[in-house]
Amino acid sequence: MTLFEKQIHIIFNFKERLRVMGPLLQHQPHKLYYFTAIIKDPNQKEIHLSYFNQNCSELEQKLPNLEIFSKEIDYTDYFKIIQELSKIIKRERQENSNSKIFINISTGSHITTLASIEASKLWNCNIYYASSTEYRPYDEEFDHNGEIRVQTPLIFPIQKPKEKYIRILQLIEKMIEERDIQKDYNSSDHKFVYKKELILKLFETSLLALQKNNKNTRKRLASQYMKSQKYLQPMDKELKVIKISKEKRNKKIRLTDKGKNLLEIFRYHF
Numbered sequence: 481m482t483l484f485e486k487q488i489h490i491i492f493n494f495k496e497r498l499r500v501m502g503p504l505l506q507h508q509p510h511k512l513y514y515f516t517a518i519i520k521d522p523n524q525k526e527i528h529l530s531y532f533n534q535n536c537s538e539l540e541q542k543l544p545n546l547e548i549f550s551k552e553i554d555y556t557d558y559f560k561i562i563q564e565l566s567k568i569i570k571r572e573r574q575e576n577s578n579s580k581i582f583i584n585i586s587t588g589s590h591i592t593t594l595a596s597i598e599a600s601k602l603w604n605c606n607i608y609y610a611s612s613t614e615y616r617p618y619d620e621e622f623d624h625n626g627e628i629r630v631q632t633p634l635i636f637p638i639q640k641p642k643e644k645y646i647r648i649l650q651l652i653e654k655m656i657e658e659r660d661i662q663k664d665y666n667s668s669d670h671k672f673v674y675k676k677e678l679i680l681k682l683f684e685t686s687l688l689a690l691q692k693n694n695k696n697t698r699k700r701l702a703s704q705y706m707k708s709q710k711y712l713q714p715m716d717k718e719l720k721v722i723k724i725s726k727e728k729r730n731k732k733i734r735l736t737d738k739g740k741n742l743l744e745i746f747r748y749h750f
Contacts, residue, residue, distance in 0.1 A: 565603075
């Protein structure tokens with residue numbers, strides 16, 4: 481089995497064509513996702529678009545069976561990049577659970593590289609870095625020539641949050657949004673959900689369940705509270721993705737900035 485045996489590549493457009501094209505022509509994937517930079521300012525243009533057109537023409541000629549999917553993306557938007565990578569990885573693995581997905585981290589921007597590395601850790605895909613035997617950093621073009629070398633950096637795993645925590649965060653977000661719609665709140669101070677309402681919803685939606693459903697309402701509610709604490713407490717005290725208020729009655733739960741960021745990263749994955 482070769483490094484890229486019948487698999488999917490994800491690349492970000494860049495002017496150094498050899499680093500974009502070299503790995504594709506050497507290892508010939510059967511599907512390619514090709515991102516180009518989105519330009520928000522109408523007075524600017526994608527200066528590397530000509531390279532994209534040249535590359536696609538060459539790929540169509542040399543790899544006629546290659547499926548190419550192109551899309552614009554903001555090279556500076558970390559969360560949007562990781563969301564798009566997440567959607568691709570999820571879709572491809574739904575089609576084929578054995579899919580091996582490779583991301584070229586030697587092109588694009590620093591932010592696309594960071595997002596790609598994190599995506600590889602979170603969703604167990606592969607990254608590679610393409611360099612050449614004749615790199616000339618002292619030239620104006622910083623050009624790569626000679627033979628392309630493909631390296632796979634060593635990536636240390638990260639502790640991915642449990643899916644249950646993400647699901648609970650998503651429920652909190654949904655309940656806050658519904659509360660906003662009903663009462664038309666704009667102030668961030670009102671972006672909360674009552675803890676007692678969340679606990680009821682956790683069991684109504686079957687996110688959490690009791691081993692035995694006590695017929696005594698008071699005992700059942702007490703059991704639900706204790707079960708929910710096993711998740712809400714670490715989400716507050718350890719993960720710090722939610723903040724539970726200090727009131728003795730009618731406690732409120734708010735999403736922290738870390739919780740909001742986590743939701744953005746996993747927006748399309750679960």
